[in-house]
Amino acid sequence: MANVTLVDVARLAGVSVSTASRALSASPRISLPTAERVRQAAADLGYQPNLQARALSEQRTGNIGLLIANPVGSSVQSDEFFLAVLDGASRAIEKSGLTLVVSTSDGKYGGPGTLPAMVSRQRVDAVIAGGIPMEDAFVRALAHCGLPVVFIGRYLSGEYLNTVTPDNPESGRIAVKYLLDLGHRSIAVLSGALEINTFQDRFRGAESAIRESPVGAQMLPLFFDAFDEPGGYEMVRRLLTREGRLPTAILGLTDWLALGAMRALLEAGLDVPRDVSVMGLSDIAPAAVSAPPLSTVRVPATSLGGLAARLVLDLRAGEVEGPVRIIVPPHLVVRASCATPGRS
Amino acid sequence: MANVTLVDVARLAGVSVSTASRALSASPRISLPTAERVRQAAADLGYQPNLQARALSEQRTGNIGLLIANPVGSSVQSDEFFLAVLDGASRAIEKSGLTLVVSTSDGKYGGPGTLPAMVSRQRVDAVIAGGIPMEDAFVRALAHCGLPVVFIGRYLSGEYLNTVTPDNPESGRIAVKYLLDLGHRSIAVLSGALEINTFQDRFRGAESAIRESPVGAQMLPLFFDAFDEPGGYEMVRRLLTREGRLPTAILGLTDWLALGAMRALLEAGLDVPRDVSVMGLSDIAPAAVSAPPLSTVRVPATSLGGLAARLVLDLRAGEVEGPVRIIVPPHLVVRASCATPGRS
DNA sequence: TTGTAGGCGTTATCAA
DNA sequence: TTGATAACGCCTACAA
Numbered sequence: 001m002a003n004v005t006l007v008d009v010a011r012l013a014g015v016s017v018s019t020a021s022r023a024l025s026a027s028p029r030i031s032l033p034t035a036e037r038v039r040q041a042a043a044d045l046g047y048q049p050n051l052q053a054r055a056l057s058e059q060r061t062g063n064i065g066l067l068i069a070n071p072v073g074s075s076v077q078s079d080e081f082f083l084a085v086l087d088g089a090s091r092a093i094e095k096s097g098l099t100l101v102v103s104t105s106d107g108k109y110g111g112p113g114t115l116p117a118m119v120s121r122q123r124v125d126a127v128i129a130g131g132i133p134m135e136d137a138f139v140r141a142l143a144h145c146g147l148p149v150v151f152i153g154r155y156l157s158g159e160y161l162n163t164v165t166p167d168n169p170e171s172g173r174i175a176v177k178y179l180l181d182l183g184h185r186s187i188a189v190l191s192g193a194l195e196i197n198t199f200q201d202r203f204r205g206a207e208s209a210i211r212e213s214p215v216g217a218q219m220l221p222l223f224f225d226a227f228d229e230p231g232g233y234e235m236v237r238r239l240l241t242r243e244g245r246l247p248t249a250i251l252g253l254t255d256w257l258a259l260g261a262m263r264a265l266l267e268a269g270l271d272v273p274r275d276v277s278v279m280g281l282s283d284i285a286p287a288a289v290s291a292p293p294l295s296t297v298r299v300p301a302t303s304l305g306g307l308a309a310r311l312v313l314d315l316r317a318g319e320v321e322g323p324v325r326i327i328v329p330p331h332l333v334v335r336a337s338c339a340t341p342g343r344s
Numbered sequence: 345m346a347n348v349t350l351v352d353v354a355r356l357a358g359v360s361v362s363t364a365s366r367a368l369s370a371s372p373r374i375s376l377p378t379a380e381r382v383r384q385a386a387a388d389l390g391y392q393p394n395l396q397a398r399a400l401s402e403q404r405t406g407n408i409g410l411l412i413a414n415p416v417g418s419s420v421q422s423d424e425f426f427l428a429v430l431d432g433a434s435r436a437i438e439k440s441g442l443t444l445v446v447s448t449s450d451g452k453y454g455g456p457g458t459l460p461a462m463v464s465r466q467r468v469d470a471v472i473a474g475g476i477p478m479e480d481a482f483v484r485a486l487a488h489c490g491l492p493v494v495f496i497g498r499y500l501s502g503e504y505l506n507t508v509t510p511d512n513p514e515s516g517r518i519a520v521k522y523l524l525d526l527g528h529r530s531i532a533v534l535s536g537a538l539e540i541n542t543f544q545d546r547f548r549g550a551e552s553a554i555r556e557s558p559v560g561a562q563m564l565p566l567f568f569d570a571f572d573e574p575g576g577y578e579m580v581r582r583l584l585t586r587e588g589r590l591p592t593a594i595l596g597l598t599d600w601l602a603l604g605a606m607r608a609l610l611e612a613g614l615d616v617p618r619d620v621s622v623m624g625l626s627d628i629a630p631a632a633v634s635a636p637p638l639s640t641v642r643v644p645a646t647s648l649g650g651l652a653a654r655l656v657l658d659l660r661a662g663e664v665e666g667p668v669r670i671i672v673p674p675h676l677v678v679r680a681s682c683a684t685p686g687r688s
Numbered sequence: 689t690t691g692t693a694g695g696c697g698t699t700a701t702c703a704a
Numbered sequence: 705t706t707g708a709t710a711a712c713g714c715c716t717a718c719a720a
Contacts, residue, residue, distance in 0.1 A: 017713090018691065022716090030690085053400050055714090056714075057713080068430075090447055100445060103434055103444065104434045366705095378705080394696085400699095400712045691719085692717105692718085700711085
């Protein structure tokens, strides 16, 4: 039953190929009885259209590319984040009968002609691109490749791209507000480099929450190149060795940063949350099972994938003009790593 | 430069299309000068073959499917495991000019005709399937779909399938041997259900290491349906409430199991590794940063993906007959969660 | 409403 | 060694 073609269907239904084609594509210029007869024949034969042939004829592949710029082992961003994105995208794309083509990429731009193979070899109609380590030049090149491109969690200031991003400023704000509400007035914020706009946005959100708060509060910003667990650990190690009072709360702009911070604190004999509260941002799996479980702000990865897929599908179909920006709201996840300060 | 076809190349080189085709496919029956001329023309024009057309002509798609049966949020198996597999597969497949098509799947078999869309719609030439929650019936149906299929980490006893699996018995053995060498003589083993052959194999390996050891040692097997972090936690909670001496070491047949065990131990005021040693199996990211960092046995996920891809490519090319079983060796990763017993 | 014919870009067969 | 020519399976004017 593998090689049933439209010719077979047409023959069985006693019509020509073109009629069969029209009947199956629900074209208007067809009589109801013939349409029904063709559909029946197709069903009986177990006909499946050859998508390669259709692609050739329709001048488009029916493939949507997903580019994952997330070198394994970098732990730069949670791996589960991308698997969730992939899951969301996969469902949405399959539902509309298209195919998801995936490629990992280093996200680096090595001059003209260095576009991902799926793009340069014309294997896809549109692409979804995600991953923090994408270089600006790479993003720019990709954005102008001639295909609809939707970026997840990444944008270029001053350029209009199709993007689906978590509301990063809001997530920073939510985190700080929560700490403020608990009564903290001295909060350290652990961030990756501000060149990465995810951090810039989260940081600004955190900052604005402090600024706009009626209660006076102090923020101690700390930056580091590595925004993974060891990075958070290292930052807090340094924090511990310096003079003066410790902040009563530490916010990691990434769960891994927060987890690293917690490790350093615990190792120094401090109690979390009694001595210092620790707050994360992302809600990756380890956050739920750390000791103590990490309070954090959840970024909905599966939604991001699904939304990006639907957007890119609309763009491909020409039903949406673009550029489009979709912003997905985060929400607070309270666990056990934060408490009211000052009981030490 | 998008729509340069072979016709354009042929015209520029002053030859016919068929000659151009042969020249570029490095066919033997071609003169060196013409071949060179054609190649030059192709390069000048930035020619990229239309793979849809090629697929149509060659009667195969040039797509390799990757099926990921790993419902997000189940934390059944580490997500990063599959992202690593994907990364390995993606690299290998792109290197040979083919395309990776990915689909998430629930791994359930709902009767005939329930094969994944990528298979039933003939979008791929071969498939790689991975994921623990795959049902036996699903595996069987997939294995007989008529395409070459390689399973990662999954097999059916009594059936010959193409598989790429970590050496599960060996990993169990390595873990237990390490504990034995440290001097432990009473080891609890935390396992998921033995119906899942991954656990059966790991468990048997652990068992055999105990049995074959010249020193007498006792093993306390514990089983549970959930093999995630809460599962490990729960098992050790129960272990702690019962009579008698505690084992001096606990082996989780999954890192998450071990991490859960560690949490229960720490919560009960016990010290790891002074009071009880804890050992994992997998080496997922959180293992490296738990407190204390988890000693474990590493399962090389990226290699699994790469090997599966190369195997499925060979199968597709008919260069390998099959069924083929590839077994990948694990290795010990020593961190800080295990120590010599009896100093409590 | 239906059928005929041409084209999408490749590869493969068969003469020349 | 090369060049017509015919598939591959589908879609879509255009004609009937």
